[in-house]
Amino acid sequence: MxxxxxxxxxxxxxxxxxxxxxxxxxxxxxxxxxxxxxxxxxxxxxxxxxxxxxxxxxxxxxxxxxxxxxxxxxxxxxxxxxxxxxxxxxxxxxxxxxxxxxxxxxxxxxxxxxxxxxxxxxxxxxxxxxxxxxxxSAMIMYRTDLAEEAGIDMPDSPTWSEVMSAAEAMTDKENDIYGICLRGKPGWGENMAFLTAMANSYGARWFDMDWKAQFDSEDWTATLNDYLTMMNEYGPPGASSNGFNENLSLFQQGRCGMWIDATVAAGFVTDPDESTVADSVGFAQFPNKEGVDNHGNWLxxxxxxxxxxxxxxxxxxxxxxxxxxxxxxxxxxxxxxxxxxxxxxxxxxxxxxxxxxxAPFAEMTLESMNAVDTQAPSVQEIPYTGAQFVAIPEFQGIGTAVGQQFSAALAGQVDAETALSNAQTSTQREIDRAGYGEN
The missing domain is CATH 3.40.190.10 (Periplasmic binding protein-like II)
Structure with a gap:
């Protein structure tokens, strides 16, 4: 036509x-x-x-x-x-x-x-x-050339342990190449979109059935600690300021071994007019934690x-x-x-x-989107819906406040334990003020 x-x-x-x-x-x-x-x-x-x-x-x-x-x-x-x-x-x-x-x-x-x-x-x-x-939805985009050089065979459906091992193997800081790029910029739709999806894949949830915040749980502790380990050891400098667009630019410049983010980015990282690594990009499903049957996809x-x-x-x-x-x-x-x-x-x-x-990414994009269950994003029972967010009006404020705590932890301003404690306190205060969980 x-x-x-x-x-x-x-x-x-x-x-x-x-x-x-x-x-x-x-x-x-x-x-x-x-x-x-x-x-x-x-x-x-x-x-x-x-x-x-x-x-x-x-x-x-x-x-x-x-x-x-x-x-x-x-x-x-x-x-x-x-x-x-x-x-x-x-x-x-x-x-x-x-x-x-x-x-x-x-x-x-x-x-x-x-x-x-x-x-x-x-x-x-x-x-x-x-x-x-x-x-x-969300998926892994990775450098096939770096994976091959490092002797990594990326599975179609990797675990977080496999992702962390790959990030370590692909990191070459002397040449300004970082094994993994993830969102660090604070915001309910920025770092918390990614971290909520990651937490879901670790078996975590925002609230239990009585609307009690869950940032004091082992699952959230493991999520944040593993995220900080990956970013501090294998991520780019200044990551607490990086959102979708910043990481897209880093990946297109060849500075990221892996990037876990929105499937829509696939068209840009494979564009030879925009991406220096367009002919060396592979795709894999959003990871899951060993023993947790949930890949944390978002919609x-x-x-x-x-x-x-x-x-x-x-x-x-x-x-x-x-x-x-x-x-x-x-x-x-x-x-x-x-x-x-x-x-x-x-x-x-x-x-x-x-x-x-x-579009070599088309099949995986559709598969990822079809796999999302916004009614049950966590393997645990929850009183809310939503995949990478909690579908209540108060979440904009709550999610952004938590995102600021986790971004501060990434920047080294607070430790993980303090960030989680602050997130627990502020989230519970706001959810109680809004009247959730009341009979």
């Missing part, structure tokens, strides 16, 4: 004709500074040409984005017409009636093509409240939602439909290759032979 035909196809997705919008109609979109979102902005002019709708972007670092959009939507500020949010916010905000339902998307949008787990995560009572731009979808406070709801919905459509995926593939297509949202993508051939 030619690019011209692809662009023409997007007009079929309009919720109303371009003529219905004055030329000065402009919507404001808040988004995260991740690679797929930056790529989307490059096609904005084409959307405007098709629809007559102008677009202004507010592109922010992940933690800042979450603060800005949460404040705006909670106060009904109306600063944004489209917000980039995730599987954590959507059901909570929809129940508060802060989001416009997306129950009037055009038939051509093909809602039924959305991956069932992602569609369910973005719906409340069967109604979609956000459209997924890309979806992800996330960066999605586009329309706040109920928007003054341009129809125009905003038209952009959401365009940016998350099958036609947009085809547009990117036509222009930049199938490997660059936004992953993890549509069944049709994983049935596409061209995508499977261009």
């Amino acid at each position: 030619s690019l011209k035909r692809v662009l023409g196809a997007t007009t079929a997705l309009t919720l109303c004709s371009a003529a219905a919008f004055a030329q000065d109609t402009t919507i404001t979109i808040a988004t995260v500074n991740n690679g797929d979102m930056i790529r989307m902005q490059g096609y904005t002019d084409q959307f405007t040409e098709e629809t007559g709708i102008g677009v202004e972007w507010v592109t922010l670092e992940e933690n800042v984005l979450r603060q800005r959009v949460t404040q705006d939507i909670a106060t009904g500020g109306g600063q944004f017409d489209v917000m980039t949010i995730g599987t954590y916010e959507v059901p909570i905000w929809a129940n508060q009636e802060w989001l416009a339902p997306l129950d009037d998307l055009p038939e051509d949008y093909n809602v039924d093509d959305l991956l069932p787990a992602v569609r369910e995560a973005l719906s409340v009572d069967g109604t979609l409240y956000a459209a997924p731009f890309y979806g992800e 996330w979808a960066w999605s586009l939602a329309v706040p109920a406070s928007s003054d341009d709801t129809d125009a905003a919905k038209q952009f959401v439909a365009w940016a998350t459509s099958q036609e947009y995926t085809q547009l990117v593939a036509e222009d930049e290759g199938w490997r660059a297509a936004p992953p993890g949202t549509r069944t049709s993508l994983y049935e596409n032979e061209e995508y499977q051939e261009a």
Whole structure:
């Protein structure tokens, strides 16, 4: 299909004709500074040409984005017409009636093509409240050349002991190569996304069935101590400031032997125009601890939602439909290759032979996403849902506070025991204040 035909196809997705919008109609979109979102902005002019709708972007670092959009939507500020949010916010905000339902998307949008787990995560009572731009779980990305040099045969489903042994073997600090890169930047969606998933794989949980915090448990102690050991002995300097984007850059520069993070990164680390190690990347499942049958996979979808406070709801919905459509995926593939297509949202993508051939990570991404059970992320009984987060409104504050403690431990400002104790105290205080566990 030619690019011209692809662009023409997007007009079929309009919720109303371009003529219905004055030329000065402009919507404001808040988004995260991740690679797929930056790529989307490059096609904005084409959307405007098709629809007559102008677009202004507010592109922010992940933690800042979450603060800005949460404040705006909670106060009904109306600063944004489209917000980039995730599987954590959507059901909570929809129940508060802060989001416009997306129950009037055009038939051509093909809602039924959305991956069932992602569609369910973005719906409340069967109604979609956000459209997924890309979806992800988590997996290991590793340097096959370094593994071969070190005599390591990485299994498809490794244990943490195997990961730590591989990290040690691949570390070469004299040449600025570090065996493992992991998130250290504090935030409920930054270091705590990774550490919650890791804790799940160690058999830990955030709360017991009486909503008692569990940071004083052996499982959390083992999780944090092993994380600190890996990062202090085999990780890069300044790791307490590294989030997704920082580690992506390190891996692309050839400075990480392994990186355990979101599956969406696979398309970037294998891009020869961006990554110096593109032809030497292997993939493996998120690790588990010996004796614990749980790989700690997470489920996330960066999605586009329309706040109920928007003054341009129809125009905003038209952009959401365009940016998350099958036609947009085809547009990117036509222009930049199938490997660059936004992953993890549509069944049709994983049935596409061209995508499977261009994206060696496709099968493992889909396998990882399908393995997630957000109803039972821990092997122990829990009173909450969510994989790499706890799906309660208070988690933004609680998770960030804990993330700050663990980041401080990584920076050497406190020891692990103190960080866990502080996390236990602050978490229990906030959960009691919110009234959880009361009969």
